[in-house]
Amino acid sequence: MKRVYKTVFVCWALVFIISCDKNTDETYEIYNTLENIVNIDFFKYGVISDESIQVSGIGILKTKTVSKFSNHFGSFMKADSVRIIFDGNRVQIFSFTTDFNEEGSILDENNYLLEGGNFVYKITQENYDNATPCDGDCD
Secondary structure, eight states: OHHHHHHHHHHHHHHHHHHSOOOOEEEEEEEEOSSSEEEEEEEETTEEOTTOEEEESSEEEEEEEEETTSOHHHHHHOOSEEEEEETTTEEEEEETTTOTTSTTOTTOGGGOEEETTEEEEEEOHHHHHHSEEOTTOOO
């Protein structure tokens, strides 16, 4: 009987090992779906990061591959607040302290959709519509 248990255990262990996900990386992207010029500023403890981004029109703003075994989303974002500026005249701000759970927050990992094996946040017309007019003084 011991031999049967041992055989079952070994078979179960082999199936488990073979079925494990061998990919240890995850890729996150921020993608602009608008024709607008979009600037994204990342802040940590109120200080602007050197990872600020600008893109004119549709395209990827930021992409980074990080280990699944680290704080993967934190390794990607490296920010506690994000400012998105549209064409220099509208601004949308997300912060962990004020509106982390706001629907559509760029800081909420749950708002990144799995597409083609990557986790993607899309800046859409809804972001633009929810942005506050700032008339060129968006800083």
